Every structure is written in structure tokens, then in C-alpha cells.
Amino acid sequence: MTPKQPSERIRKSPEQVRAAVHQAVIDLLTATDGADPTIPAIAQRAGVNHTSIYRRWGSREALLADVVTTRLERDSPLNDTGSLRGDLTAWVRAGVDSIRTPEGRLLIRAVALSMPGSADAQTERDQHFRRRLQSIENIRERATARGETPPPLDQILDQLLAPLYIRAIFGIDPPASGYPELLVNRLLGT
Amino acid sequence: MTPKQPSERIRKSPEQVRAAVHQAVIDLLTATDGADPTIPAIAQRAGVNHTSIYRRWGSREALLADVVTTRLERDSPLNDTGSLRGDLTAWVRAGVDSIRTPEGRLLIRAVALSMPGSADAQTERDQHFRRRLQSIENIRERATARGETPPPLDQILDQLLAPLYIRAIFGIDPPASGYPELLVNRLLGT
Known part of the structure; x- marks a missing residue:
């Protein structure tokens, strides 16, 4: 033994x-x-x-996704701000704060790196995104319950998630101030 | 010997x-x-x-960036379509066509993976982006020469490049039709 x-x-x-x-x-x-x-x-x-x-x-992918999501949720729990615009702005602000830290940037990058490249791995990627987008879905559901009409998830992916991820992956700093409001204004109109 | x-x-x-x-x-x-x-x-x-x-x-990063850019330019040389909207739509269409192929997706992913993670490596990342964004700069310059007012590069990064890259990296298919027009409409207004 x-x-x-x-x-x-x-x-x-x-x-x-x-x-x-x-x-x-x-x-x-x-x-x-x-x-x-x-x-x-x-x-x-x-x-x-x-x-x-x-x-x-x-899997390692699932673990990395869990670490990223947990830290984002811990660093900024997403409370109901009373409006879709407020909730989305708070969500983006949490993401921006996170990618301003080397640790947050490395984490998002690690999740991207760990994504399987092949088309067969669709299920794993879907799982990552389901988990990652759950907080967005919660925001959309609260908005619908208030009588607001939230944009489709796909559009939120393109206009809020994509800019944050791409900046984290390529290390391009977001504008120094007002970036969450800017992205949300582009999404919802001013 | x-x-x-x-x-x-x-x-x-x-x-x-x-x-x-x-x-x-x-x-x-x-x-x-x-x-x-x-x-x-x-x-x-x-x-x-x-x-x-x-x-x-x-470096490997520079080589990968060269491969990606060369193939995009070869597969769809960007001619002057006569308008900013036309040029940007053609640019996005080339990107969408590329990320629909496994090869194109793997290439963009490889560029993202090869980006240095640390903040010290800003110069290398800048070089990659300068090269990658050169075709966008050309489109912006042509627009300015025509008397059009193109959006800032940073906004084009967020609204055109970011959605394509994120979908390539995470393997999320773009909508089956009209996606280039959709992204450009969101950027320029309809």
C-alpha cells in the first residue's frame, strides 16, 4: 500500500x-x-x-466556466435595479470591472482557450453558454415580468458579451469611463 | 557535417x-x-x-495573424462598393463566410489563443490589431474621402469584429441569413 x-x-x-x-x-x-x-x-x-x-x-472547460461565473457572481451579485436598462448596465459594469483586473482577463481568456475547436463539441459549448448566459436570462425574465420587452439573447451576445470577451481576450482596454452605459445605449437606444 | x-x-x-x-x-x-x-x-x-x-x-503570433489576414484578403478582396455601408457589409460578409468554414473558425481561434495574456505584451497585440484592422481603416478613409462620416474604429471593433470573433471562438453559428446587414444596420442605423 x-x-x-x-x-x-x-x-x-x-x-x-x-x-x-x-x-x-x-x-x-x-x-x-x-x-x-x-x-x-x-x-x-x-x-x-x-x-x-x-x-x-x-471537464476542465466546465471547471473554468464555473470559476469565471462564480467569481463574477461573488464580485457583483446582480440585484434587481428596477429596470431592464439598470440591470443590463450593472451586468456590463461587473464584466468591465472584472476584465480590468489581470486575473479576470486571464480567466475569460482561459474559458475561450478551453472551448473545444471542433464542431462535434457543440454540446459542451452550449453548456458553457447556458451557464454563462443564465444571469442574462434572469435579467430578461425580470424585464418581461415588468412588462418591458428585452432584446433577444442573440443580440445581447453580440452587443454586450462579445465586446467584453474580445477586449479580455485581446487585452484591449475598454474606454476609461461610461463604457457600460455606452454598450447598453447602443443595445436599447438612448 | x-x-x-x-x-x-x-x-x-x-x-x-x-x-x-x-x-x-x-x-x-x-x-x-x-x-x-x-x-x-x-x-x-x-x-x-x-x-x-x-x-x-x-513570432508565432505574427505568423498566425499573417495567415488569417492573407486568407481573408484572398478569399474576398475588398473593392470599393461606392458607400461606407456597402464596404462594411462586404467586409462583414467575408468574415461570416470565413467563420462558416471549420478552417476559418480554427484560424481565428488560433489567433485569439496565440495572443499573449500578460499586460506587458501590449505591443505584440497592437501589431496584430493594426494589421487586422488595416482593411477597416482603408474603408474608413475611403468613406471620409467621399464625405461620409465613418464611426470610430473602437466602435467598429465592438460592433462588427467582436461578434464575429466571439462566434468563431465559441463556435456559435451566426444567423443563417442577413447577418452582415443586421450588424451594419446596428452600427450605422437603418
């Missing part, structure tokens, strides 16, 4: 595992300037078994 | 080197489902010395 690793002697709660794994992803991305971290490397750094990571997240 | 490789016995012209290297990039991207090809692998496949690649392109 091989001796157990020290990390396994102290059993972690599921929440501790999740926090340790998330932190390991961030640490590795920051340390390697965004090179795509492998699951064994993440597991080692987090002090957990790599099988736990596969069991819990299924 | 080590024997020369067969490929080096027949000396290639600069144009032949360029064509062979470009084709090798496409072949490798297609074969590996978009995994970022290394310069030694590209050199081997193209039958050229990897030092020639470094000498000519300087």
Missing part, C-alpha cells in the same frame, strides 16, 4: 474542495500568464485528488 | 516559402482540431528551416 498524500489525511468538505480548486485555478493562471492549466496540476495545487475534480466538474 | 534535409536541397523562393508555411499552419490546425501549432512543427511540415520562420515572421 502506498502512503496517502498528506492532503488526503485531512478530509475536506465539499465546499472546502470547491474553494481550494477554484483558488488553484486562479493561482495557476496567474503564475503561468494564462497558459491553460491541466487538471492534474490543478489537483496537486489544491491538494485534492484529480479524480474528485473529474467527478465534480466533468 | 550532417546531411542537409531533402527540403533544403531544392531552394524555395520567398513566395514558395510563404505559401508552404501558410499551408502548413492550416494543415496543422485542421489536423489537431485547433491546438496551437509550434514553429518547429510548422517548419517541419512546410519543409523549411525554423530559423527562416523566425527571421521572416518574428
Whole structure:
């Protein structure tokens, strides 16, 4: 019998595992300037078994998407501002704040990098986007409940998500001020 | 003395080197489902010395950007259509046609993947974007010469480039028809 690793002697709660794994992803991305971290490397750094990571997240793509979404939600919980315009502006502002940090930029970039390139992998990509767009769907549903008419999801993808992602991936700074309002004005009209 | 490789016995012209290297990039991207090809692998496949690649392109990022831009220009040379709206629509149409092919999608993805993640690498990213946006600048200059007022480059980045890139990177199909006109209408008004 091989001796157990020290990390396994102290059993972690599921929440501790999740926090340790998330932190390991961030640490590795920051340390390697965004090179795509492998699951064994993440597991080692987090002090957990790599099988736990596969069991819990299924794939590296799903794990990265979970880290990005969780951090965005934690950094700026999206409360109901009372209007579609207010909600979308708050959503974009959270994204802009995030891509202004090296960590946030590396995370979004990592999600893009981890997307499977082939057309067969449609399901995995769909899953990522469903999760990532869930907060947008919530905003759209609240708007509809208020009697507002939100733009289709596809248009929000093109006009709000795409500019943020492309700037994060290519490292192009957004305008210094007023960018969330600018993007939302272009989407909804002024 | 080590024997020369067969490929080096027949000396290639600069144009032949360029064509062979470009084709090798496409072949490798297609074969590996978009995994970022290394310069030694590209050199081997193209039958050229990897030092020639470094000498000519300087970096893998510059090479990938050159391949993408060259293919876009070859597949749809951007003639003067007589109006800003016509020119931009033709430009987007070329991009949409390109990301509908697996090869085009892998290429744009590869450019995104090859972008350096760190903030220090601003110069390289700027170079890529200058080259990539040159065709947009040409369109803007023609418009200004006609007395039209083109939108700023930054807005074209957000509203035309970003949706195409994000769809290429994440493999989200653009709407089946009318997408170039839709994006240009959103940019210029209908």
C-alpha cells in the first residue's frame, strides 16, 4: 500500500474542495500568464485528488466556466435595479470591472482557450453558454415580468458579451469611463 | 557535417516559402482540431528551416495573424462598393463566410489563443490589431474621402469584429441569413 498524500489525511468538505480548486485555478493562471492549466496540476495545487475534480466538474472547460461565473457572481451579485436598462448596465459594469483586473482577463481568456475547436463539441459549448448566459436570462425574465420587452439573447451576445470577451481576450482596454452605459445605449437606444 | 534535409536541397523562393508555411499552419490546425501549432512543427511540415520562420515572421503570433489576414484578403478582396455601408457589409460578409468554414473558425481561434495574456505584451497585440484592422481603416478613409462620416474604429471593433470573433471562438453559428446587414444596420442605423 502506498502512503496517502498528506492532503488526503485531512478530509475536506465539499465546499472546502470547491474553494481550494477554484483558488488553484486562479493561482495557476496567474503564475503561468494564462497558459491553460491541466487538471492534474490543478489537483496537486489544491491538494485534492484529480479524480474528485473529474467527478465534480466533468471537464476542465466546465471547471473554468464555473470559476469565471462564480467569481463574477461573488464580485457583483446582480440585484434587481428596477429596470431592464439598470440591470443590463450593472451586468456590463461587473464584466468591465472584472476584465480590468489581470486575473479576470486571464480567466475569460482561459474559458475561450478551453472551448473545444471542433464542431462535434457543440454540446459542451452550449453548456458553457447556458451557464454563462443564465444571469442574462434572469435579467430578461425580470424585464418581461415588468412588462418591458428585452432584446433577444442573440443580440445581447453580440452587443454586450462579445465586446467584453474580445477586449479580455485581446487585452484591449475598454474606454476609461461610461463604457457600460455606452454598450447598453447602443443595445436599447438612448 | 550532417546531411542537409531533402527540403533544403531544392531552394524555395520567398513566395514558395510563404505559401508552404501558410499551408502548413492550416494543415496543422485542421489536423489537431485547433491546438496551437509550434514553429518547429510548422517548419517541419512546410519543409523549411525554423530559423527562416523566425527571421521572416518574428513570432508565432505574427505568423498566425499573417495567415488569417492573407486568407481573408484572398478569399474576398475588398473593392470599393461606392458607400461606407456597402464596404462594411462586404467586409462583414467575408468574415461570416470565413467563420462558416471549420478552417476559418480554427484560424481565428488560433489567433485569439496565440495572443499573449500578460499586460506587458501590449505591443505584440497592437501589431496584430493594426494589421487586422488595416482593411477597416482603408474603408474608413475611403468613406471620409467621399464625405461620409465613418464611426470610430473602437466602435467598429465592438460592433462588427467582436461578434464575429466571439462566434468563431465559441463556435456559435451566426444567423443563417442577413447577418452582415443586421450588424451594419446596428452600427450605422437603418
